Amino acid sequence: MTEKYDVIIVGAGAAGMMSAIEAGKRGRKVLLIDHAKKIGEKIRISGGGRCNFTNIHTHPSKFISNNPKFVISALSQYTQNDFIDLIKKHNIKFHEKKLGQLFCDESAQQIIDMLLLECETANVVLKKETIIEDIDKQEDKYFITISSDKYFCDSLIIATGGLSVPKIGASKFGYDIAKKFNLNIVETLPALVPLTFSEKILAMCKELTGLSVEAVVSFKKIFFEEGMLFTHRGLSGPSILQISSYWKLGDDIKINLSPKLDIVKFLSDRKNSNPKHDINAIVSEILPKRLAHIICNENNVSGNICELSNKVLNKLSNSINAWAINPTGSEGYRTAEVTLGGIDTEEISSKTMMSKKHPGLFFIGEVVDVTGHLGGYNFQWAWSSGYVAGRYA
Known part of the structure; x- marks a missing residue:
């Protein structure tokens, strides 16, 4: 016919x-x-x-x-x-x-x-x-x-x-x-897709599974400020999905876990106003406790804020305001939206x-x-x- x-x-x-x-x-x-x-x-x-x-x-x-x-x-x-x-x-x-x-x-x-x-x-x-x-x-x-x-x-x-x-x-x-x-x-x-990461980052994500934060995720001059989600497979959530459409394999993305706060200034002010305050407790005011604890451990910081040098506090601030990570890839077309x-x-x-x-x-x-x-x-x-x-x- x-x-x-x-x-x-x-x-x-x-x-x-x-x-x-x-x-x-x-x-x-x-x-x-x-x-x-x-x-x-x-x-x-x-x-x-x-x-x-x-x-x-x-x-x-x-x-x-x-x-x-x-x-x-x-x-x-x-x-x-x-x-x-x-x-x-x-x-x-x-x-x-x-x-x-x-x-x-x-x-x-x-x-x-x-x-x-x-x-x-x-x-x-x-x-x-x-x-x-x-x-x-x-x-x-x-x-x-x-x-x-x-x-x-x-x-x-x-x-x-x-x-x-x-x-x-x-x-x-x-x-x-x-x-x-x-x-x-x-x-x-694959685009609008969760990214995958090294074993070290993955271990951290697994510990934080289910935790969501409002973050700015950037690649070069492109950035998105939306929710970011820690999962047992890595990082997901709207801001990660958005940046996945621009990110190129081999390059870093940057994550600002506290976009509304200049962490260097915040920690410097705290050091002056309340030197005996525990650093873990201070970071927990900005970030969810589980995340704050992991970031402090990663930076080998503990004890009172007055005991920490400005160099150490700057490094800690960077890991909150400008956390640079290198994705190993994406989850591929299986979970890509487009x-x-x-x-x-x-x-x-x-x-x-x-x-x-x-x-x-x-x-x-x-x-x-x-x-x-x-x-x-x-x-x-x-x-x-x-x-x-x-x-x-």
């Missing part, structure tokens, strides 16, 4: 469903294909099951790409407010958590149901549990082979995501298609998301070299890039 569609979309995640809805609204005959039994799994598991679906502070500066300006067009064509309006239209209750992050009050499933209903309204044909065997181009048409069936279309949208969270079906399919059509790919790496890198934006029109080399071939969402910061930005990129492709496919 050979069947003709105007638009075929591969990948029924956030970006894929969004593009299907917009193309369908234009009266295009749309086929949406996914290899999974349950679609939208990344939506379902996000935000602890409540889906951090966008961020009110969405701005091009919140995205990483070899071409930082690439996101401007799509984000302006379909903004965070446009998606919020869609949520409101479907009476989905939501709340702002912090730093502009918006979550469903009830369940991420509401977002999936909303998108499926919009697809249905736009007459989108959805095929689940469907494995594509081949994609080919003949003249100006794209041909999809599925078992003994063939489908062809004028516009083909690739929305297959990146390599993060393979247990819910992530694959390199989108990159393979890009290579087949001779498009350049920026090296891919994929850094992807299809080179030089290959794609920022206005339409269409390949410059192959008219009618579009790439959207995580498969493209665009990575958002933590906090709903990657979903907004999916909505915006999906919307744009759907308008032009």
